[in-house]
Amino acid sequence: MRVTALSGGVGGARFLRGLLAHLDRTPALADSTVTIIGNTGDDITLFGLRVCPDLDTVLYTLGRGVHEGQGWGRADEGYAVHAELSALGVPPDWFSLGDKDFGTHIARSLWLGQGHSLSEVTARLARRWGLPDRGVTLLPMTDVPVETHVVVDEGGGPQAVHFQEWWVRMRAAVPAQRFVVAGMDRATAAPGVLDAIRTADVVLLPPSNPVVSIGIILGVPGVRDALRGTRAPVVGVSPLVSGRPVRGHADACLAAIGVSATSSAVAALYADFLGGWLVDDADADAAMPSGVTSRARPLLMTDISAAADIAGAALDLGVELARS
Amino acid sequence: MRVTALSGGVGGARFLRGLLAHLDRTPALADSTVTIIGNTGDDITLFGLRVCPDLDTVLYTLGRGVHEGQGWGRADEGYAVHAELSALGVPPDWFSLGDKDFGTHIARSLWLGQGHSLSEVTARLARRWGLPDRGVTLLPMTDVPVETHVVVDEGGGPQAVHFQEWWVRMRAAVPAQRFVVAGMDRATAAPGVLDAIRTADVVLLPPSNPVVSIGIILGVPGVRDALRGTRAPVVGVSPLVSGRPVRGHADACLAAIGVSATSSAVAALYADFLGGWLVDDADADAAMPSGVTSRARPLLMTDISAAADIAGAALDLGVELARS
Numbered sequence: 001m002r003v004t005a006l007s008g009g010v011g012g013a014r015f016l017r018g019l020l021a022h023l024d025r026t027p028a029l030a031d032s033t034v035t036i037i038g039n040t041g042d043d044i045t046l047f048g049l050r051v052c053p054d055l056d057t058v059l060y061t062l063g064r065g066v067h068e069g070q071g072w073g074r075a076d077e078g079y080a081v082h083a084e085l086s087a088l089g090v091p092p093d094w095f096s097l098g099d100k101d102f103g104t105h106i107a108r109s110l111w112l113g114q115g116h117s118l119s120e121v122t123a124r125l126a127r128r129w130g131l132p133d134r135g136v137t138l139l140p141m142t143d144v145p146v147e148t149h150v151v152v153d154e155g156g157g158p159q160a161v162h163f164q165e166w167w168v169r170m171r172a173a174v175p176a177q178r179f180v181v182a183g184m185d186r187a188t189a190a191p192g193v194l195d196a197i198r199t200a201d202v203v204l205l206p207p208s209n210p211v212v213s214i215g216i217i218l219g220v221p222g223v224r225d226a227l228r229g230t231r232a233p234v235v236g237v238s239p240l241v242s243g244r245p246v247r248g249h250a251d252a253c254l255a256a257i258g259v260s261a262t263s264s265a266v267a268a269l270y271a272d273f274l275g276g277w278l279v280d281d282a283d284a285d286a287a288m289p290s291g292v293t294s295r296a297r298p299l300l301m302t303d304i305s306a307a308a309d310i311a312g313a314a315l316d317l318g319v320e321l322a323r324s
Numbered sequence: 325m326r327v328t329a330l331s332g333g334v335g336g337a338r339f340l341r342g343l344l345a346h347l348d349r350t351p352a353l354a355d356s357t358v359t360i361i362g363n364t365g366d367d368i369t370l371f372g373l374r375v376c377p378d379l380d381t382v383l384y385t386l387g388r389g390v391h392e393g394q395g396w397g398r399a400d401e402g403y404a405v406h407a408e409l410s411a412l413g414v415p416p417d418w419f420s421l422g423d424k425d426f427g428t429h430i431a432r433s434l435w436l437g438q439g440h441s442l443s444e445v446t447a448r449l450a451r452r453w454g455l456p457d458r459g460v461t462l463l464p465m466t467d468v469p470v471e472t473h474v475v476v477d478e479g480g481g482p483q484a485v486h487f488q489e490w491w492v493r494m495r496a497a498v499p500a501q502r503f504v505v506a507g508m509d510r511a512t513a514a515p516g517v518l519d520a521i522r523t524a525d526v527v528l529l530p531p532s533n534p535v536v537s538i539g540i541i542l543g544v545p546g547v548r549d550a551l552r553g554t555r556a557p558v559v560g561v562s563p564l565v566s567g568r569p570v571r572g573h574a575d576a577c578l579a580a581i582g583v584s585a586t587s588s589a590v591a592a593l594y595a596d597f598l599g600g601w602l603v604d605d606a607d608a609d610a611a612m613p614s615g616v617t618s619r620a621r622p623l624l625m626t627d628i629s630a631a632a633d634i635a636g637a638a639l640d641l642g643v644e645l646a647r648s
Contacts, residue, residue, distance in 0.1 A: 047430050047431070047434050048430065048433055048434035048437050049430070077404075078402055078404050078423065080401075080402050080404070080422075080423035080424050080427070081405060081423050081424070081426050081427045081430065082427075083424075083427070084423075084424045084426075084427025084428060084431075085427050085430060085431055087427075087452055088427065088428075088431045088448065088449070088452050089452075090430075090431050090434065098404075099402065099404035099405050099408075099423050100404050100405070100407075100408045102405050102408075102423075102426065102430075103404070103405045103406075103407070103408025103409050103411075103412065104408060104412075106371050106372065106373070106405065106409060106414075106426075106430075107371070107408075107409055107412045107414050109372055110371050110372035110414065113372050124412065125412070128411055128412050128413075
C-alpha cells in the first residue's frame with residue numbers, strides 16, 4: 001500500500017511512528033511505502049543556521065533518536081554549544097538547541113549553502129536515520145524558504161513575530177490575530193509532493209495542528225487541488241479531544257482563524273477533500289460535514305502501540321472508503 | 325608601556341600569557357597595554373563555519389580556557405557535534421572541533437554574516453575572554469579573508485592544499501614546495517594594526533613560526549614598512565633551539581623557503597627591522613645579522629613562570645635598545 005501523510009511536528013511524528021509499527025506488525029502491509037509531506041512553516045534561521053523543527057522531529061522520532069519526554073530534540077543531549085553562545089550573548093533566552101541537534105543544523109546549513117535543495121538535504125538526513133530502508137520518504141512541503149509569522153499585540157499595537165517566538169516564548173498565550181506565511185507567494189510544492197498525493201492508495205492527516213501544521217501545507221500551491229483530485233481516500237485523525245488539543249495549542253490557533261475548537265469544526269476545514277475522520281470516543285456524537293465518514297475510538301497516543309492502533313484504524317477506514 | 329606583538333598560535337599564545345604574567349608581577353609595568361596582531365592565514369571555513377585557529381588559540385590561552393595539554397582548543401571539551409556530523413558523513417577525518425569551540429565558530433560566522441568585520445568579531449570574542457580588562461587588544465592582521473595554501477606533491481604532480489590540511493592531515497611530513505597566501509593581493513592591514521606598530525614602545529616577535537605565522541603577517545601590505553619605520557625597538561624570540569623547533573614544524577616550513585633551520589637564519593629573515601633577538605643558551609654562539617643585538621637564555625616555555633621570564637628578558641632587551 002502506498003500511504004501518503006501530511007505532518008507537523010510532535011503529534012504527527014508520533015502518529016507516523018505508530019503507522020510504521022502497524023505496518024511492521026501487519027504481514028499484508030509489509031511491502032507498504034510511506035511518503036511524508038512535512039510542514040516547513042516552522043523553519044527558522046537561528047544563530048545563522050537553518051533549523052527545520054517539524055522535519056527534524058519526524059526524523060528523530062522515526063529514527064529512534066528523539067527525546068521521548070520532550071517529543072522533540074535528541075535523547076541524551078548536551079548543551080555545551082548553547083552555553084558558549086550564551087557566554088557570547090548570542091541566543092535569545094527563549095530558545096535553546098542541544099549539541100547533537102546543532103550537528104544536524106550545521107550539516108543542513110552547509111549543504112544548503114552548497115546549493116542543495118531542502119529536498120536533497122532532507123533526503124540525506126533521512127538516510128542517516130534509516131528511513132529509506134523502512135520504505136519511508138520524507139519530503140519538505142516546499143523547497144522555497146517559508147516562515148509562518150503570527151500577528152500579535154503585546155501592547156503597543158500589532159506586530160508580526162516568528163511562529164517559534166509565539167509558540168515557544170509566548171507559549172501561544174498572547175492571542176494570535178492572524179497568521180502570515182512569509183514566502184508562500186513564491187512557493188511551489190517540492191518535487192514529488194503533488195505526485196505522492198495523486199498516486200497514493202490512501203492519504204492520512206495525522207492529529208497535527210490544523211492551522212499552523214496541516215493548514216500551512218494546504219496553503220502550498222497545488223496541494224489542496226491534489227487532495228481534492230486524488231482517487232485515494234483521505235482519512236484524518238482529530239487533533240482535539242472534547243474540544244481540547246491533545247498536545248500543543250491548536251485551540252489558540254483555531255481561535256485566531258475564527259474556528260471553534262471541536263472535532264467537527266476541524267473536519268469542516270478539510271471538508272472539500274476529506275473522506276474519513278477519526279474522533280475520540282468522547283466526541284462520538286460530533287456532527288460531520290457532508291460526505292465525511294467518522295469513526296470514534298480512543299485517540300490518546302499513550303505509547304507506540306496505542307499510536308499503531310490509531311494508525312491502523314485510519315488505514316482500515318481508508319480501505320473501507322476505497323471499497324465503497 | 326605600550327607593547328605590540330605579532331603572534332601565531334600555540335607558541336605565540338604561550339609567550340603572550342607569559343608576557344601578561346610578567347606585567348602583572350612587575351609594579352612598574354602595571355599600566356602597560358598590549359596589542360596583539362594575530363595571524364589569520366590559518367583561517368579556514370569548515371562545515372560552513374569560519375574558523376580562526378590562531379586568534380582562537382590566543383583568546384583561549386589568555387582567557388584561561390585553553391586545553392593545556394594540546395595548547396589549542398578548549399579545556400574539558402566534548403565532541404557531540406562532531407560525532408553527529410560524522411554520522412552525516414560531513415567532516416574530513418583529519419580535523420575535528422569540540423562543542424565549546426563550535427560555539428565560537430557559530431557566533432563568529434553569524435556575526436560575519438551580519439556584516440561585521442573580523443576585527444569587530446574578534447573584539448566581541450575578546451570581551452568574552454576578559455582581554456580588555458587586562459589592557460589587551462587582539463587585532464586580526466587583516467579583515468580580508470586570506471588563506472595560506474601549501475604546494476605539495478603527494479605523487480601525481482604539484483597541488484595546493486590548505487595550510488591546515490598540510491599541517492594537520494599530513495603533519496607537515498610531505499615537503500612543502502612553496503606557500504601561497506590566497507587573498508593577500510586584496511588584503512589591507514586591519515584597523516589599528518599599522519598604528520599599533522608605529523606608536524608602540526616596544527614590538528615583540530614571540531617564538532611563532534617564522535614562515536607560516538610571523539611571515540604571513542609580514543606579508544600584509546604596510547606591516548613590514550611599519551616595522552622598518554617604527555621608533556620602537558623590535559625584539560624577537562627565536563623559535564628554534566639547536567636547530568629544532570620547540571614546537572610545530574618550523575624546520576619544514578623554513579626548508580620550503582630555502583632557509584636553514586637556525587636561530588641565525590631566522591634572525592636574518594627579520595634583519596631589516598630587528599633590533600634584539602633572544603636565543604637559547606644552546607645557540608649562544610649564533611652569528612647575528614648586522615645591527616641585531618642577541619642575548620642567550622633558556623627559551624623553553626615549560627610553564628607560565630618560564631614564559632614570563634622569557635617575555636621579561638625580551639622587554640628588558642627592548643628597554644636597553646631604546647636607551648642606546
